[in-house]
Amino acid sequence: MDKIYTHPRALRKTVTHYCPGCGHGILHRIIAEVVDELAIREKVIGIAPVGCAVIAYDYWDFDCSEAAHGRALAVATAIKRVRKENIVFTYQGDGDLAAIGTNETIHAANRGENLTVIFINNAIYGMTGGQMAPTTLLNQKTATTPKGRNAQLQGYPLKISEMLALLPGVKYIERTSLHSPQEIIKTKKAIKQAFLNQVENIGFSLVEVLSPCPTYWGISPSQSLNWIRDTMVKEFPLGRIK
């Protein structure tokens, strides 16, 4: 019988620190599978963010660098420019990519750096205890919006993928979700495309993934998946953006 499911070579055999129902574990595995399938483990350099995935390098089994909060794309830009033969990607949360690191994000995209960006949008700050993210929905309660996000006071959910799509340097953007097995398959397909684009020197590619955070959404893992499906996708529609 053929073995059709196995532990990816690019993923270390270890227990992660993530909460039950968190999306990071699924995404780490998808990236590892894609790295294996494209046979790039020996060339890949990952940039781990500051946020819940800060120790992603303890889970992936390839070269990685830490970056200061928001600076992953500045670090990645330099690595790729001096080592074109390597495959360089950043793994960033919504606060990292769309709040503190907005400047680095926009300018790396505008320069058309040949990089792959995996952008995890869970509409909240996980590691620091559930504060408002730039992508927090209107009326969503967080530690810093206890009465719900109010557009008058906190503005609107930031659609940075749509903003980036306006830039000529950007070649590929897709928004996917982890709320069902079908969507996870689509997510993997998009991530593979984003890596393949770099291998083929096509240019800046970003996949935004809607990901559950049951702990700070204050609901169960299964309710979290339903919340993405029924509520979050209305603000952040899935599909190819560019």
Place this chain on the structure above:
Amino acid sequence: MRQKSIKKILISGNEAIAEGAIRAGCTFYAGYPITPQNELIGYMAEHMQDRGGVFIQAESEVAAINMVYGAAATGVRAMTSSSSPGVSLKQEGISYIAGAELPVVIVNIMRGGPGLGNIWPGQSDYFQATRGGGHGDYRCIVLAPANVQECYDMMILAFNLADQYRNPVLILGDAMLGQMMEPLNTSTKFVIKNVDKSWALTGCKDRKPNIVKSFYMVKGDLEKFNLKLQKKYEALQAKEERWEEFLVKDAKLVLVAYGSMARIAKAAVKTLRLKGKKVGLIRPITLWPFPKQAFKKPKDKYLVVEMSYGQLIEDVKLSLSVNAQVGFIGRAGGGFPSEEEIIVKANKLYNG
């Protein structure tokens, strides 16, 4: 016999630093324009790519310092430059560079502060440079050139020290030095010391994955790492102190100044000597590690001369094992003590 002619070029301090860096093997530069160091970024823009390197005009000083973090993480020689307000912005990145033990060279062509200040010469970033500057217990190696030739010659030392100690190196100049043009002899032989960089990110072919980081969450690990850093700093203090002495041997009063300020102080020493005053000069070249050994046999009197309000004087006092008389003359915000002002102050101290 005809003397062999030495070719000299007329060049500014900023450009000399840039050319020195390229000849010292720097292949990555990222920066953001700020006066008075724009000739440096301009020189890099013009030359870096043609000579096989990478030049990036970053979107901010914050991005620039994180770009050199990334480049250095792959093992190449990387540099950024700025001036006071821009270097303040880089401090978080410098702390990460120290924490990840990356060899990076950072140039600060100081201007007047605080805040936006002005674009005139200053030395008011001395504390920021020598005490770490960002968060955490770390030190940068700080080198202070005093003329255009030194701006150039010091770059090979800067990159070699950065590699050898896996530590950020700061070149601390000022607007006067950066803007001034002087003849430069570029025949100095630069010996690039190649060190093992098996820690660098190159892809994990035929080896275990490498990780560049400054994060230690397991209890006790960060303390261990800090102790390792402290050992490195002790080694630096023991081996890398550098300074220049001028007529110190028989001096009763020794002036202490660094960078372009030391040139004015030296002129004052020469004038005072002509009048029979036994006066000398100590010019720290490494501001950190501070040349404590230069003060091992203390003189009766010192006069610290700064383009700041009492920063260098703290290290002078900390280096003296006895209660010597330490006078001070300093100006900041664009002004600097003139030769005449220094002489008046020195005479008072000398005769007092």
